[in-house]
Amino acid sequence: MSGDQIGNLIYLVLLGSVIAGWFFVQNRNNLNKSLQYMAAWALIFVGVVAIYGLWQDIRQTVQPQQMVTASEGRIELPRAPDGHYYVNLQVNGTPVRFVVDTGATSMVLTRDAARRAGIDDQNLHFLTEAMTANGVVRTARVTLDEVAIGPFTDTRVPAYVNGGEMQNSLLGMSYLDRFASLQITGGKLVLQR
Template identity: 65%
Template sequence: MTGDDIGSLIYLVLLGAVLFVWYIVQSRAGLGRTLQQAAAWGLIFLGTIAAVGLWGDIRQDVMPSQSVIAEDGRVELPQAPDGHYYVTLEVNGTPVRFMVDTGASGTVLTRRDAERAGLAEDDLVYYSEAMTANGPVRTAPVRLDSVALGPFVDANVPAYVNEGEMAQSLLGMSYLQRFDRLEITRGQLVLER
């Protein structure tokens, strides 16, 4: 819990205490009923706080995740609620989450993901350019020592690091073409080798 979270919690507790005291003062005649209602609202308040605090864990359990069926040489990626497909690859031994982008010719890493995968910012030279929906951006061509998706391990994979701000790394056709089959069926993206 961060300092901002603790401050927000203290604020909410104080606000709740003030509302509780006001409610008790306003309804002194039916104190038993007032306490019952206050207890019910308190439980609702605590339940809401618990749900917000546990949302990340709940979402991971409810959302379907990628499945790798090694013996069939197949990977199945479920469609996310936003309509895109996401996959986690091991890039140089580091898990990196990508949005699958069949419209992108190259695989593009965010600067943060590139740094996590061992590509030092000082070693990157942004001399190439890519066209995006927001216009041109400078990119640094790189070679990834290893890229693994389940049992599929590829070495010396070409990619780019985007100099601009990007919310998510993109998995483009330069990597996807390594698969024999790419199919979207029944809300799943299926990759086969």
């Protein structure tokens, strides 16, 4: 458990204790009824804690996933709860999660994603720069042997590796231009080849 989770647990236990104490004081003349109320509230409390603990698993189960329709040549990406669109691509045979960024010119990999895709990040030359919302970052130009999603495979794909810290790899316009259309409709991003 992290420090935040322990703090939340302590807060919830204290809150539950205050509520239990209040019921006990209010119903001290009818102790049997008070114990029934306390048991009911304890079960509610345990249920809330269980739902809170399982929320990530529940959200992953109900959240729509990326869908590839090979016969129609389309890829549907659901909007994530944070408002972004994410896509999973196979880069040199390794799954890499990208955030779709129509404001980015190129495909940009995090150093970790590049390493997992077989790129030796120790020998990269960060000679180019990119302008971001957080300022200028150093980048290294690379060529990806293969990038695939569903039935679509592209070879010799130009990309960059970010020299700084970056949470997600970016799928920019240099790759998105390979699709005939890009449409946002009904909470989905639809890419058509």
